[in-house]
Amino acid sequence: MSLRKRDEGDGVGGNVRLAGSPEAAEERAPGRCLPLLPWDRFSAWLHCVCVVGFDLELGQAVEVLYPQHAKLTDKEKTNICYLSFPDSNSGCLGDTQFCFRFRQSSSRKLSWHCLLDQFDRDLPIYLKKDPAYYYGYVYFRQVQDKTLKRGYFQKSLVLVSKLPYIHFFHIVLGHIAPEYFEKNEPFLEAACSDIDRWPSPVPGKTLHLPIMGIVIKVRIPTCHDKPGTTEVLQTAHQPATQISITLPTVHEVDLFRCFSPVFFHIQMLWELVLLGEPLVVMAPSPSESSETVLALVSCISPLKYYSDFRPYFTIHDSEFKEYTTRTQAPPSVILGVTNPFFAKTLQHWPHIIRIGDIKLSGEVPKQVKVKKLKNLKTLDSKPGVYTSYKPYLNRDEEIIKQLQKGIQQKRPAEAQSIILRRSFLELTQSFIIPLERYVASLMPLQKSISPWKSPPQLKPFNQEEFMKTLEKAGPQLTSRLKGDWIGLYRHFLKSPNFDGWFRTRRKEMTQKLEALHLEALCNEDLLFWSQKHTEVETVDLVLKLKDKLADGENLPVKPGTMEKLQLHIDSIILALPEDLQGILIKTGKM
Amino acid sequence: MALRELKVCLLGDTGVGKSSIVWRFVEDSFDPNINPTIGASFMTKTVQYQNELHKFLIWDTAGQERFRALAPMYYRGSAAAIIVYDITKEETFSTLKNWVKELRQHGPPNIVVAIAGNKCDLNDAREVMEKDAKDYADSIHAIFVETSAKNAININELFIEISRRIPSTDTNPPASGKGFKLRRQPSATKRSCC
Numbered sequence: 001m002s003l004r005k006r007d008e009g010d011g012v013g014g015n016v017r018l019a020g021s022p023e024a025a026e027e028r029a030p031g032r033c034l035p036l037l038p039w040d041r042f043s044a045w046l047h048c049v050c051v052v053g054f055d056l057e058l059g060q061a062v063e064v065l066y067p068q069h070a071k072l073t074d075k076e077k078t079n080i081c082y083l084s085f086p087d088s089n090s091g092c093l094g095d096t097q098f099c100f101r102f103r104q105s106s107s108r109k110l111s112w113h114c115l116l117d118q119f120d121r122d123l124p125i126y127l128k129k130d131p132a133y134y135y136g137y138v139y140f141r142q143v144q145d146k147t148l149k150r151g152y153f154q155k156s157l158v159l160v161s162k163l164p165y166i167h168f169f170h171i172v173l174g175h176i177a178p179e180y181f182e183k184n185e186p187f188l189e190a191a192c193s194d195i196d197r198w199p200s201p202v203p204g205k206t207l208h209l210p211i212m213g214i215v216i217k218v219r220i221p222t223c224h225d226k227p228g229t230t231e232v233l234q235t236a237h238q239p240a241t242q243i244s245i246t247l248p249t250v251h252e253v254d255l256f257r258c259f260s261p262v263f264f265h266i267q268m269l270w271e272l273v274l275l276g277e278p279l280v281v282m283a284p285s286p287s288e289s290s291e292t293v294l295a296l297v298s299c300i301s302p303l304k305y306y307s308d309f310r311p312y313f314t315i316h317d318s319e320f321k322e323y324t325t326r327t328q329a330p331p332s333v334i335l336g337v338t339n340p341f342f343a344k345t346l347q348h349w350p351h352i353i354r355i356g357d358i359k360l361s362g363e364v365p366k367q368v369k370v371k372k373l374k375n376l377k378t379l380d381s382k383p384g385v386y387t388s389y390k391p392y393l394n395r396d397e398e399i400i401k402q403l404q405k406g407i408q409q410k411r412p413a414e415a416q417s418i419i420l421r422r423s424f425l426e427l428t429q430s431f432i433i434p435l436e437r438y439v440a441s442l443m444p445l446q447k448s449i450s451p452w453k454s455p456p457q458l459k460p461f462n463q464e465e466f467m468k469t470l471e472k473a474g475p476q477l478t479s480r481l482k483g484d485w486i487g488l489y490r491h492f493l494k495s496p497n498f499d500g501w502f503r504t505r506r507k508e509m510t511q512k513l514e515a516l517h518l519e520a521l522c523n524e525d526l527l528f529w530s531q532k533h534t535e536v537e538t539v540d541l542v543l544k545l546k547d548k549l550a551d552g553e554n555l556p557v558k559p560g561t562m563e564k565l566q567l568h569i570d571s572i573i574l575a576l577p578e579d580l581q582g583i584l585i586k587t588g589k590m
Numbered sequence: 591m592a593l594r595e596l597k598v599c600l601l602g603d604t605g606v607g608k609s610s611i612v613w614r615f616v617e618d619s620f621d622p623n624i625n626p627t628i629g630a631s632f633m634t635k636t637v638q639y640q641n642e643l644h645k646f647l648i649w650d651t652a653g654q655e656r657f658r659a660l661a662p663m664y665y666r667g668s669a670a671a672i673i674v675y676d677i678t679k680e681e682t683f684s685t686l687k688n689w690v691k692e693l694r695q696h697g698p699p700n701i702v703v704a705i706a707g708n709k710c711d712l713n714d715a716r717e718v719m720e721k722d723a724k725d726y727a728d729s730i731h732a733i734f735v736e737t738s739a740k741n742a743i744n745i746n747e748l749f750i751e752i753s754r755r756i757p758s759t760d761t762n763p764p765a766s767g768k769g770f771k772l773r774r775q776p777s778a779t780k781r782s783c784c
Binding site (some may be wrong): 346 | 595597608611628629630631632634645649652656657659660663666667
């Protein structure tokens with residue numbers, strides 16, 4: 001066996017790996033992608049891993065970056081540095097885990113994008129990657145250390161990823177970070193090497209992900225899963241956590257625990273999130289701010305929250321000015337902050353959630369009134385929701401009672417979260433079903449699709465027409481909640497969430513129309529048609545069909561359609577004079 | 591049939607053939623030019639043993655010194671440890687004894703230990719006598735085999751023996767004495783092979 005000595009400076013960048021390891025062999029990249037290179041598998045999961053430390057002269061600085069060739073602009077690095085440390089003197093002694101989100105500062109090519117996009121297609125909309133943002137998952141340790149000049153050891157291990165798999169990365173960090181702080185360099189090299197052997201994050205497949213002595217088993221949801229059902233992985237018996245861990249979810253937060261400080265306002269918060277209202281969460285620590293923001297964003301699932309949200313936002317953030325300016329109305333974003341400075345900076349914001357320490361369990365929250373905004377002056381203000389917003393819908397007393405009963409009966413937090421999640425889901429679905437139904441009616445009739453004309457257009461969205469449908473087929477069919485549903489819809493139709501939702505639907509339906517049109521075209525006798533038309537028209541048809549063949553990959557056509565199309569093209573070309581054949585076969589090919 | 595996940599780690603000096611043993615066991619192939627492992631590599635193989643399926647979760651650790659401190663993550667929770675030495679390199683056998691000591695101090699209490707003297711196809715260059723190694727293994731109640739990942743000698747046998755020694759999940763534990771009881775053998779290291 002030959003052993004190559006690796007030079008010291010090489011670090012993990014060298015990435016030595018068993019040639020042709022079994023995982024590499026079992027799963028090849030799809031045809032149009034390049035073969036797997038070192039770090040390709042890693043970058044399907046993570047953009048990079050950073051270690052952020054505190055330098056007495058520089059302040060926070062990126063001490064280590066894996067892989068060494070990972071690209072981060074200076075702006076991104078600065079953001080990561082500030083966002084990886086607690087912002088204020090919030091203490092955070094010991095270990096703290098939280099998550100942040102930051103804007104990608106330039107449009108850079110993802111080396112692995114072709115494969116990732118393919119996975120993206122099968123993901124539920126709220127788990128799709130946002131090309132403009134990264135997530136940072138942080139494990140921060142702060143302990144007294146008299147040997148250090150500063151008197152404290154302060155360091156963060158940060159995973160930077162496009163994937164919003166909050167729970168999964170929380171578990172991964174919880175496993176690797178404490179060991180990393182003890183063992184340093186070779187540990188991170190080994191952990192990154194493990195990740196670089198992981199199978200790709202394919203939705204719907206049970207993945208076994210070995211990392212530092214344990215195997216994490218997860219299933220990434222797909223858009224075909226029934227909303228509200230979590231396909232929990234089943235194991236005959238749960239072996240010790242030193243061997244393997246089975247995660248029931250990759251992305252879900254502990255809704256009940258996160259919302260417990262604002263328990264009585266959950267339904268109002270659902271409305272505020274649905275409407276994309278500017279919302280700020282002021283919390284004592286980054287872990288509480290990030291958990292609460294993520295819980296807010298997820299409470300309208302399966303709807304996607306389309307505006308920006310920052311689980312943890314600091315005064316150093318590059319978007320600080322943009323988001324806090326008083327010269328224009330507060331933007332449609334949800335910010336999580338800890339710095340007392342924000343109490344003043346964001347005083348003009350319409351809705352402020354102030355969180356005390358999140359209680360771990362037990363205590364029944366007391367009935368609290370919504371607080372008036374003018375009472376919010378300083379960080380010492382009491383926990384609660386500060387807003388002058390009047391909810392459109394009446395409060396669902398039943399769910400409150402059910403959860404309160406659960407607290408009294410010491411129902412496990414997971415069960416409480418499931419109840420809460422289901423109630424949010426029912427509410428969101430009751431709200432969205434009439435819109436889905438109306439939008440489906442904008443689709444032209446099947447008989448209006450003619451293979452010899454362009455695909456018909458979708459009918460435009462008409463607000464009043466939609467409102468009329470509510471009389472007979474409104475949310476009253478599925479929800480027992482009373483209130484001003486009409487007012488809620490009118491407000492929603494003006495919100496970024498409606499805009500994003502409708503754009504997505506319109507795109508899907510347009511693609512469906514194109515697919516139906518293509519199928520209709522393929523069912524015609526195109527060769528017969530071409531024989532009755534001039535050569536120029538036939539050539540034009542071939543070129544158009546070739547375009548469709550190239551675009552068709554992303555269309556939801558019936559299986560076999562593209563093959564049919566190819567056969568049509570081939571037979572038409574064959575019937576043409578030879579000189580033309582040669583030209584047409586070449587055109588459109590790479 | 592019950593499926594049991596059994597974590598197994600391979601320990602031993604750099605270049606003794608840990609990865610090659612795993613490679614032979616899992617893939618039944620051999621590559622003379624494999625690169626040194628970073629941290630550890632992971633593979634699985636499921637075998638049938640009596641009325642159980644044993645899914646081996648194999649952590650093949652790096653032999654290089656710089657990864658030495660990571661070993662506890664891999665032997666933590668392990669049902670078995672395979673400690674590998676190279677029969678043509680005396681010093682790899684000394685390293686093996688240090689691993690036994692470490693497992694005794696920090697490893698799981700009932701871990702099954704197997705000692706594999708690899709590269710037995712290179713008998714001409716032998717530096718460690720089979721009898722010395724066997725005596726040492728017996729003294730610590732460890733499984734002992736000489737193996738050749740290259741020529742596929744004793745590789746499957748090694749894992750079969752591990753399956754046999756791992757306590758079954760039946761309510762009646764098997765007769766004691768088969769397990770590896772490091773802590774009750776304080777005199778085990780007295781014997782030296784050199």
